[in-house]
Amino acid sequence: MNEKSPAVRSLLDRREFIRSAATGATIAVLGGGIYRFADEVLNQEAQAAPRADGRPRLPPGQRLLQALKPMGGEPGHPSVSAYRLKVHGLVKEPFELDFRTLLAAGAVDLALDVHCVTGWSVFDAQFRGVRIADLASRAQVLPTAKHVILEAAHGYTANVPLDVALAPQNLVAWQLGGKRLPEAHGAPVRAVIPDRYFWKSAKWLTGIRFVAVDEPGYWETRGYHNRADPWREERYG
Ligand SMILES: Nc1nc2c(c(=O)[nH]1)N[C@H]1C(S)=C(S)[C@@H](COP(=O)(O)O)O[C@H]1N2
Numbered sequence: 001m002n003e004k005s006p007a008v009r010s011l012l013d014r015r016e017f018i019r020s021a022a023t024g025a026t027i028a029v030l031g032g033g034i035y036r037f038a039d040e041v042l043n044q045e046a047q048a049a050p051r052a053d054g055r056p057r058l059p060p061g062q063r064l065l066q067a068l069k070p071m072g073g074e075p076g077h078p079s080v081s082a083y084r085l086k087v088h089g090l091v092k093e094p095f096e097l098d099f100r101t102l103l104a105a106g107a108v109d110l111a112l113d114v115h116c117v118t119g120w121s122v123f124d125a126q127f128r129g130v131r132i133a134d135l136a137s138r139a140q141v142l143p144t145a146k147h148v149i150l151e152a153a154h155g156y157t158a159n160v161p162l163d164v165a166l167a168p169q170n171l172v173a174w175q176l177g178g179k180r181l182p183e184a185h186g187a188p189v190r191a192v193i194p195d196r197y198f199w200k201s202a203k204w205l206t207g208i209r210f211v212a213v214d215e216p217g218y219w220e221t222r223g224y225h226n227r228a229d230p231w232r233e234e235r236y237g
């Protein structure tokens with residue numbers, strides 16, 4: 001394999017090509033050579049294309065997949081009619097939304113990169129949801145709040161500092177890839193915190209609680225890193 005030949009480089013600039021490379025397709029290039037592009041080529045391209053903040057798009061030690069992998073967990077109640085999201089804790093105006101009200105609370109469609117601690121990442125996963133920041137401003141978070149606890153079915157929780165939680169790419173999401181979120185991925189509603197390892201993205205979300213003192217969650221109390229920044233490889237605590 002010759003990654004540096006100009007023909008290969010120019011092909012690599014084309015998105016469509018990158019997609020076919022991801023499938024491991026065999027490609028004939030100018031000059032008659034046949035190159036089989038393994039996933040590593042795509043991963044090297046991903047490493048080379050930095051984010052707006054200058055970080056490599058693919059964090060260290062991660063490998064790109066084409067779609068989210070269901071990683072398990074104990075699902076909550078699947079029914080949308082029974083669904084409630086509670087926004088509470090250190091806020092001036094706590095509130096609860098049912099599914100219909102949530103859908104009408106200012107939905108956005110975002111293409112988000114996610115990074116699982118087990119080593120896979122997905123680029124541009126299409127989520128529809130409401131920004132956590134919008135829910136927070138509606139609740140009027142008190143100045144004493146410093147951390148956010150994402151609460152899910154069966155007592156699963158994940159913690160993030162308030163400033164991290166309020167980043168504009170963080171969602172409470174009910175659609176993935178233009179379709180209703182599959183149950184395995186957290187239906188009816190999950191959190192998405194793309195810039196932290198994916199365990200922070202609580203599936204089967206039931207509440208967002210603002211607190212003064214940090215509360216390490218399900219994985220954070222089982223040996224995983226409290227901050228979980230994929231670019232620092234904060235996998236284990
Ligand atoms: N409620 C709940 N949320 C959860 C989990 C869980 O077990 N329960 N697992 C976490 C972990 S470890 C990961 S990697 C992601 C996986 O999300 P996915 O199954 O949609 O890929 O969900 C996170 N959210």
Ligand SMILES: [Mo]
Binds near residue numbers: 071118199
């Ligand atoms: Mo995970």
